[in-house]
Amino acid sequence: xxxxxxxxxxxxxxxxxxxxxxxxxxxxxxxxxxxxxxxxxxxxxxxxxxxxxxxxxxxxxxxxxxxxxxxxxxxxxxxxxxxxxxxxxxxxxxxxxxxxxxxxxxxxxxxxxxxxxxxxxxxxxxxxxxxxxxxxxxxxxxxxxxxxxxxxxxxxxxxxxxxxxxxxxxxxxxxxxxxxxxxxxxxxxxxxxxxxxxxxxxxxxxxxxxxxxxxxxxxxxxxxxxxxxxxxxxxxxxxxxxxxxxxxxxxxxxxxxxxxxxxxxxxxxxxxxxxx
Numbered sequence: 001x002x003x004x005x006x007x008x009x010x011x012x013x014x015x016x017x018x019x020x021x022x023x024x025x026x027x028x029x030x031x032x033x034x035x036x037x038x039x040x041x042x043x044x045x046x047x048x049x050x051x052x053x054x055x056x057x058x059x060x061x062x063x064x065x066x067x068x069x070x071x072x073x074x075x076x077x078x079x080x081x082x083x084x085x086x087x088x089x090x091x092x093x094x095x096x097x098x099x100x101x102x103x104x105x106x107x108x109x110x111x112x113x114x115x116x117x118x119x120x121x122x123x124x125x126x127x128x129x130x131x132x133x134x135x136x137x138x139x140x141x142x143x144x145x146x147x148x149x150x151x152x153x154x155x156x157x158x159x160x161x162x163x164x165x166x167x168x169x170x171x172x173x174x175x176x177x178x179x180x181x182x183x184x185x186x187x188x189x190x191x192x193x194x195x196x197x198x199x200x201x202x203x204x205x206x207x208x209x210x211x212x213x214x215x216x217x218x219x220x221x222x223x224x225x226x227x228x229x230x231x232x233x234x235x236x237x238x239x240x241x242x243x244x245x246x247x248x249x250x251x252x253x254x255x256x257x258x259x260x261x262x263x264x265x266x267x268x269x270x271x272x273x274x275x276x
Contacts, residue, residue, distance in 0.1 A: 004131050005051060008091045020086045030275050031060075032085050034076040034093075037270040041107045042067045042075060043142040044099030044135065048092040049076070055084045065142050066103075075271065082275070089273050097268035098132070099139040105266045106143030109243055113257065116250040120257055123148040125238065127260030136263045148258055156180050158188040160210070169195045173202040187236070193220040200229035206256075211239035214248045221253060 036042075045065050053059060057080035063069065075096075078085060110122045123146040128136040137147035149155060158172045166172045169188060176186050187206035190196045193216075199207045209217050217237055224230040236256040237249055242265070249257055 002047075002134075004134070005047075005091070005095075007131075008095070009051075009088065012091050013087060017083065017087050020083045024082050024086075026083065028082040029080060030082040030085060032078045032273055032275045033074050034078075034096075034271055034273050036069045036073045036075055037071055037272060039070045040068075040100055040104035040269045041143055042069045042100050043103035043139040044096045045075060047099070047135065047138075048088075048096050051088055051092055052078055052080070052085070055088060056080060057085060057088075069100075085273075085275065093271055093273060094268075095135065097271050098129075098266070099135055099142075100271075101268040102136055102139035102263055102266040103143035104269060105243070106140050106145040106262050109246060109259075109262070110144040113246060113250045116247060117252075120250060120254060121146045122246075122262075123236070123256050123258040124262045125258050125260040127264045129263070140262055145262060146256065155184050156186040157208075158186070160189055160191070163189070169198045170202050173199065173204060177203060189238075190220075192216075193223045196220050196224060197227060197229060200224060200227075200233050204233060206234040206236055208236040208238050208258075209254075212237065214252065217249065217252055217254070 042063055043065055045062055049059050049062060057078050060077035060079055062076045063073065069075065106122065113120055113122055124137060124140040125148060126133070137150055140147045149157065156176045158176060163169055163172050166175065169190065173186065173188060180186070185205040187208055188199050188204045189208045189210045190199055191210050196207055196209070209220060212220065221230065221235065234256065235254040236258055237254050238258040241249065241257060241259040242261050246257060246259065
């Protein structure tokens with residue numbers, strides 16, 4: 001079992017479930033079902049199935065990650081030791097509800113963007129819940145988005161603070177190319193057209209337009225195209241983008257739009273576990 005999940009369960013259990021242990025015989029076997037109270041996209045079902053199976057609970061039936069779900073759907077049917085089911089209940093529900101909320105929000109945004117421009121990838125960021133980054137990224141993928149970097153060692157991403165310490169866009173790119181393996185892509189954040197040109201001229205693989213308005217982004221694209229620098233780089237737009245304004249950026253000829261709100265502003269779906 002994943003170490004993060006082990007910690008979640010230990011945190012919730014404390015020194016034992018004194019309520020279940022006081023009321024329920026140790027060998028009592030029960031049937032349980034996990035029911036949706038919301039519509040959305042299911043994400044994390046394979047994760048929590050693994051949790052229950054690790055504790056000897058039998059999976060009788062389940063829906064799949066990525067399935068469209070509606071209120072009243074039975075997501076999972078279980079049978080096994082009643083104390084163990086109750087021990088896992090809250091942690092399993094919390095994780096499944098969050099993951100499904102992230103997947104649902106991602107799916108909704110991806111569909112709305114791709115109706116305007118089906119060439120754009122909608123990506124997440126590292127603005128995830130502490131310790132839940134892997135699960136948040138998994139949820140974005142299930143919802144049809146791109147997870148972006150999974151960790152700091154995935155690729156080089158030169159941000160404004162790196163540039164502030166190093167001194168310039170050009171110097172930051174030179175150091176990255178010198179000190180990092182050729183196998184890693186190099187992305188750099190820019191805030192204006194001048195730095196975008198410098199980044200393209202100095203071998204950036206991906207240029208992120210940071211906190212630009214749609215007009216500023218289009219003007220920067222026009223300058224890159226005018227200087228024959230657009231074709232050799234991927235263009236990502238990020239910073240200040242939400243579900244409310246992302247469609248303003250969708251018509252632009254860019255490759256990626258990333259937004260932290262996929263994870264840090266996602267609302268969990270509502271599920272319940274009923275024992276019968």
